[in-house]
Amino acid sequence: MITQNRRLLGGVGGAVLLAAVGGFTVARCTADPAAEAQKSSIGEDSAEAPPSSLAMTDEAIRAADIAVEAVRSGGLGSEIPAQATVTAAPNGEAIVTARAGGAVTRVFKRLGDPVKAGEGLAVVQSRDAAQIAADRTAADARAVLAQRNLARERQLYEQKVSARVDYERAQAEAAAASAEARRAQVAASAANVTRDGSGVIVASPISGRVTAASISVGAFVQPETELFRVADPRQIQVEAAVGPLDAQRLAAGDTAIVELPDGRTIDARVRSITPTLSGETRAATAVLDVRDSALVPGLAVRVRLRPSRGDVSGAIVVPEEGLQSLEGRDVVFVRTKQGFRAQSVTIGQRSAGRVEVTSGLKPGQMIATRNAFLLKAELGKGAGEEE
The missing domain is CATH 2.40.50.100 (RNA polymerase II/Efflux pump adaptor protein, barrel-sandwich hybrid domain)
Known part of the structure; x- marks a missing residue:
């Protein structure tokens, strides 16, 4: 009699366990597929849309030594790159x-x-x-x-x-x-x-x-x-060597950008252009007026002259160091109120460290130039942390 009762209780317990397992399986089949599909969908969206904005304070930008420059239209024909030397002015x-x-x-x-x-x-x-x-x-x-x-x-x-x-x-x-x-x-x-x-x-x-x-x-x-x-450090000038054809495109009053060895840039203006070529270099000399206490006579610099005459285009020119590759696309980092935003661009010709941007930017926008690769690295690090 006792043995029969034990068999009865064992059968009841097995039925209860089988019912529990069956209920878990039914719940898994009816509820889990939607949740899993939703999670899978969220993961796919995150992979397709990586973050493109990076928040940075002004102090952080200065600490990282990231330079920001306003872009302008005109194409590569609107700039004349040249090597130059800082010299003392006649009265300096x-x-x-x-x-x-x-x-x-x-x-x-x-x-x-x-x-x-x-x-x-x-x-x-x-x-x-x-x-x-x-x-x-x-x-x-x-x-x-x-x-x-x-x-x-x-x-x-x-x-x-x-x-x-x-x-x-x-x-x-x-x-x-x-x-x-x-x-x-x-x-x-x-x-x-x-x-x-x-x-x-x-x-x-x-x-x-x-x-x-x-x-x-x-x-x-x-x-x-x-x-x-x-x-007198206040009385200085920059003498740039330009070719004979480029010299014909320049005129007194044209603007220029002086690039210093440390990466900084200074605005300058063409004062005069020599009417004859140097016997040694076969180049004309463009004299630029510039005022900056950081310049000392004898310093070698690079200048970008912006002639008022000559063929220009609507393409925007940016420094080559400001162009970065992100997720297989060419981008530049546009300055925003919160920091920077990766902006996809279409590029054209390259020359003397400058790149034409045919689409994706507007004249007057501020972009990161020097040390822009740091922004790319930080943005990639942020995407890895989110994953």
Whole structure:
């Protein structure tokens, strides 16, 4: 009897277990396929539409050293790339010399020191300076004596004591003595003779900084020997070498972009173009006006000249480093209020590090140029994290 009851309970338990398994299978077949299909659909949509925007603050953009530039239309024909050199403007550099030979007794300025126009840089003790000072003193004394003689002859002539010819002779002598005194004074001023007349002061004609100094106390220098060079960093220009055909397209007033070695760009303007070609390079020289304290004479730069004459197109030109490949398509990163957005573009010709964009951009939009690859890497990292 007990054995029969155990068999009955075992059969009931097996039926309950079979019912539970069957119910789970039915629920799985009726509910899970829709959920799985929905999950599969969401996964597929995410794969087809990767993120294209990247949020970045202004501080983060500066920290990553990402440059932003406004694009403009005109095609490759609207720009002339050229190598250039920063030089001092004619009024921006001065060669300071000694106006008389002698021994250097004092040096006031050293390499790199700031100076003002007319400020003394050194003192040269000179016998020539002593002679110039003596000539000035003698000329002043003769001028004073001539004026006194003229006054006396005028008085005698008015009193009918002396003849008119004596009075006229005194006038001529006074005029000659005054002219000689002025000449001696100008010579002393040009030589910058010291007050005591023992030497000459070597002074800078412009304000700026000392860029070269070849002088030592006690050294003997000859007249017109170069002792210092002074340059004003605000008075600079950029000289670009352009071909003869490109030179014909340029005119005074055309705009230009100066690309610095560190990646920064500076706006410039064409001041003039030489009418002849250099005998060595067979190229004309375009002189650009630019104002930037970061530029120093001798710095090699690259410029993009924008001629006002010549064939242009409606294509937009962007730096080649601003063009990136993302998911098999060409994109540029357009600046937005929140950061950047990857914008698909169609490209055309390439030349000298520049690329034509035939569609996908509008003139005036701001795009990332230098270090744009960092945005691509960050965007790819964000897509990987979402997956």
